Amino acid sequence: MIKIKKSEFSEFIKNLQKNYSVFAPVTDGKATAFKKIKSADDINNKILNTKRSPKEIFFPQSEVLFQYTERGMEVPKREEKPFAIWGMRNCDTKSLLMLDNVFGEAHQMPKKDMYKDPYWKEKYDNCLVFNLACNEPLSTCFCNWFGGGPFDKTGSDIFVVETDDSYIFEAVSDKGKKFLKEFKTAEEISDKEIKKIEKLKETAESYLAEKQDVSSLFSKTKEIWDEPIWDEIAAKCVNCGACAFVCPTCHCFDVSDEGKGNKGKRIRLWDSCMFAIFTKEASGHNPRSQSTQRVRQRVMHKYNYFMDNYDEHLCTGCGRCVVVCPVNLDIREVIKKILDYKK
Amino acid sequence: MIQNLRTEVKKLLKDKKVDIVIGWEKGSLPLSSTPLFIHKEEDVDRLIFDETCRNNLTTYLTKDKRKLGKTYDKVGIIVKGCDARSIVLYSIEQQIKRENIVIIGVPCNGVLEKKKILQKTENEEILELKIDGKNVHLKGRDFDLSIPLNEVLCDSCLTCRYPDAPVHDIFIGKPRKEIDIKDEYKKVTDFEKKSSEERWEYIKEEYSKCIRCYACRNVCPACYCNECFVDQNDPQWIGKTPEVTDSIIFHLIRNLHVAGRCVDCGACVSACPVDLDLRIMNKKVEKEIKERFDYTAGLDINEKPAMASYCENEKQDFIMG
Incomplete structure (x- = not known):
C-alpha cells in the first residue's frame, strides 16, 4: 500500500492523463455522472452514487455499431488510448464483473465458448478501475445484502481509501499491481495509517442499514412465479424505465437502423423490460402485455434468471433505483415482501 | 383531517360504495410518500396526506385499465386540486365514467419539490x-x-389557483378556495423576453439531460395513449437515441399533445430522474391557450376543450396574409 497527499492529487491526475483518458464523477449542472475530465478540478470526490451509473462508459445508452453506404460498411474508430476510471464505488465495480459475464468472459461458470461482444471487450480490457471506498454510505445503500460493502474491493484494479489528508492505494488486480509498481513519487504507509483505515471501515459499515439475508431469494422467486403477490408488487409501477436506466447492472438493449437514401447506421440502444414494446412481436402479439408481467420479469431477471446463468444476483445494492423511482416502489421492500411471502 | 379522511374511506368501503380506494401512504424515504391501493378496511389506517404526496394518482385510472377499469366497478380516489382536474379531463375525453369514480377532495397546501x-x-x-x-x-x-x-414547494404549487378539487363527491377539511395569483406566468414571460437564440440554447441544454426513461409520460394523467408515438416502430416516427435532436422531438410533440389538457400538476417534473425543466414549455402552451381561447383545462366537466372546439371570433393572427 502506498499513499499520495491530497495536495498532490492534481499532479497525480495530470500524470495519469499522460497514458490514459481519465473518467471520474462530475457535477456539471446535469445529472451527476462519470465523464471524461480535463483536469482534477472537474472531479467531485464527494458524490457517493452518481445518478447515471458508470456502465455507460463501456455500454453507452446509444452506440453506433457500424455505418454503411452503398460501397460497404465500417465500424467507427475507437479511441486508442486506454482509459482509467477514478472514483468508482464498490457497487459499480462489482457491476462491471456482472456485465462482463454477459458481454465478455463468464467468470463464475465454466462456459468457455460464449459470445464475446467486441464493443464491450475493447473498452473493458483497456481500462484501469480505481475503486474509492465509501466512507459514508447513504441510507439507500444495501450493498451488504449482496456480499458487497463500502470497503469491498471486488471488481477493481486499485482500491483507494480517502483519509483526511491523503489517498491510500492498494493494488487488487495484476493490472493494478503493475500500475502501482511504476509509481515513483508515492510514499509507503505506516501501521498507524492501516489502523486509521480499519477505523474508517468500521464507521462506514455502521452507517449501513441492517443486512437482509437473501440466501433463499433464488428459490423463493422460483416458487412464487405464478402467485398473485406480483399484482400487489406491481400495482403502483407506472412502467417507466427510470430504474433500468440508472441501474449499473441492467443491460438489455434494442438495435435500431437509422438510414436515409443510400447511407445509414446501425445503433445499439438501451432498452427496458418495463416498456410495453420491449417484448412486442412482429405479429402484434405481446407476451408481456401487462404491467405485472413486466415487473415480475425485472425482479426475476435480477434475482433468479441471472443466478441461474451466472451464479450471482444481478443487483449490487447501489440504491439508485430506490432514489429515482417516481412512485417510490422500493426494491428493498419488494425483496422483503418476496422473502416473507407464504403460499 | 387525516382521521376524518380515514373514517370516510372506511365508510365507503364498508358500505360497498367503492371496490378500491387509491390514496397515499408513508414512503420508504423521508421525502417520499407512495401510492396506496386500499381493498380492505384494515389498510385504511395506513393512509396519509401531507406535503410529500406529490403523485397525481389519477394516472392509475387510465394507465392500467386491466387492473382498475375491469376488475373494479367503482373506484374511490383521493385528490388534490390539480389531480381532480385530471379527472375532469378524463371525463370530457370519455376515458372514465364519472359515476364510477368517487372523488375525495383534500385541502392541499402544496407539495415539496x-x-x-x-x-x-x-x-x-x-x-x-x-x-x-x-x-x-x-x-x-x-x-x-x-x-x-x-x-x-413545487413551482406548480406556488402558482396554483385551484388548490381544491373543482369536482368532488366528498371534501375532507376546509377548502382553501380559489387563490388570486398575480404572476402565474412570470417564468414564461421572462422566457419570452429572451432572444430566440437564448431560448433555443436553454431548451437544447435542458433536453440534452433527458435519458428517455419516459417517467414524465408515464406519470402524466394526460398521457394515456395505449400506444405512444415514440413506441411505434412500423413506421418509426422518431429516433430513440438520447441525442438532443431525438429527445427534443419527443418532448415538444408531447408538449403539443397535452396542449389545453395539461393541468400543471407537476407530476412530470417531480418524476424526472434527471431534473429536467419540463414545466416551462407546458406553461408556455398553457398561457397561449389561455390568451387565445380563454380556456383553463380541467375546471368544467361540461365545457368543450380548447383544442376540440371552434368559434368564428377566435384570434386568427397566426394565419399569414
Missing part, C-alpha cells in the same frame, strides 16, 4: 423530515436545517 430541497442541503442526503405549519425541518448526518415551506 425534491430538487429544491436538495439544493438547500447542497445535495447532502436527508434522513429526517418534519413539517410544522410554515416550516420544513430537515435532518441529515451533519446538518439540522429549518427552511420556510414556500421555498421548497
Whole structure:
C-alpha cells in the first residue's frame, strides 16, 4: 500500500492523463455522472452514487455499431488510448464483473465458448478501475445484502481509501499491481495509517442499514412465479424505465437502423423490460402485455434468471433505483415482501 | 383531517360504495410518500396526506385499465386540486365514467419539490423530515436545517389557483378556495423576453439531460395513449437515441399533445430522474391557450376543450396574409 497527499492529487491526475483518458464523477449542472475530465478540478470526490451509473462508459445508452453506404460498411474508430476510471464505488465495480459475464468472459461458470461482444471487450480490457471506498454510505445503500460493502474491493484494479489528508492505494488486480509498481513519487504507509483505515471501515459499515439475508431469494422467486403477490408488487409501477436506466447492472438493449437514401447506421440502444414494446412481436402479439408481467420479469431477471446463468444476483445494492423511482416502489421492500411471502 | 379522511374511506368501503380506494401512504424515504391501493378496511389506517404526496394518482385510472377499469366497478380516489382536474379531463375525453369514480377532495397546501430541497442541503442526503405549519425541518448526518415551506414547494404549487378539487363527491377539511395569483406566468414571460437564440440554447441544454426513461409520460394523467408515438416502430416516427435532436422531438410533440389538457400538476417534473425543466414549455402552451381561447383545462366537466372546439371570433393572427 502506498499513499499520495491530497495536495498532490492534481499532479497525480495530470500524470495519469499522460497514458490514459481519465473518467471520474462530475457535477456539471446535469445529472451527476462519470465523464471524461480535463483536469482534477472537474472531479467531485464527494458524490457517493452518481445518478447515471458508470456502465455507460463501456455500454453507452446509444452506440453506433457500424455505418454503411452503398460501397460497404465500417465500424467507427475507437479511441486508442486506454482509459482509467477514478472514483468508482464498490457497487459499480462489482457491476462491471456482472456485465462482463454477459458481454465478455463468464467468470463464475465454466462456459468457455460464449459470445464475446467486441464493443464491450475493447473498452473493458483497456481500462484501469480505481475503486474509492465509501466512507459514508447513504441510507439507500444495501450493498451488504449482496456480499458487497463500502470497503469491498471486488471488481477493481486499485482500491483507494480517502483519509483526511491523503489517498491510500492498494493494488487488487495484476493490472493494478503493475500500475502501482511504476509509481515513483508515492510514499509507503505506516501501521498507524492501516489502523486509521480499519477505523474508517468500521464507521462506514455502521452507517449501513441492517443486512437482509437473501440466501433463499433464488428459490423463493422460483416458487412464487405464478402467485398473485406480483399484482400487489406491481400495482403502483407506472412502467417507466427510470430504474433500468440508472441501474449499473441492467443491460438489455434494442438495435435500431437509422438510414436515409443510400447511407445509414446501425445503433445499439438501451432498452427496458418495463416498456410495453420491449417484448412486442412482429405479429402484434405481446407476451408481456401487462404491467405485472413486466415487473415480475425485472425482479426475476435480477434475482433468479441471472443466478441461474451466472451464479450471482444481478443487483449490487447501489440504491439508485430506490432514489429515482417516481412512485417510490422500493426494491428493498419488494425483496422483503418476496422473502416473507407464504403460499 | 387525516382521521376524518380515514373514517370516510372506511365508510365507503364498508358500505360497498367503492371496490378500491387509491390514496397515499408513508414512503420508504423521508421525502417520499407512495401510492396506496386500499381493498380492505384494515389498510385504511395506513393512509396519509401531507406535503410529500406529490403523485397525481389519477394516472392509475387510465394507465392500467386491466387492473382498475375491469376488475373494479367503482373506484374511490383521493385528490388534490390539480389531480381532480385530471379527472375532469378524463371525463370530457370519455376515458372514465364519472359515476364510477368517487372523488375525495383534500385541502392541499402544496407539495415539496425534491430538487429544491436538495439544493438547500447542497445535495447532502436527508434522513429526517418534519413539517410544522410554515416550516420544513430537515435532518441529515451533519446538518439540522429549518427552511420556510414556500421555498421548497413545487413551482406548480406556488402558482396554483385551484388548490381544491373543482369536482368532488366528498371534501375532507376546509377548502382553501380559489387563490388570486398575480404572476402565474412570470417564468414564461421572462422566457419570452429572451432572444430566440437564448431560448433555443436553454431548451437544447435542458433536453440534452433527458435519458428517455419516459417517467414524465408515464406519470402524466394526460398521457394515456395505449400506444405512444415514440413506441411505434412500423413506421418509426422518431429516433430513440438520447441525442438532443431525438429527445427534443419527443418532448415538444408531447408538449403539443397535452396542449389545453395539461393541468400543471407537476407530476412530470417531480418524476424526472434527471431534473429536467419540463414545466416551462407546458406553461408556455398553457398561457397561449389561455390568451387565445380563454380556456383553463380541467375546471368544467361540461365545457368543450380548447383544442376540440371552434368559434368564428377566435384570434386568427397566426394565419399569414
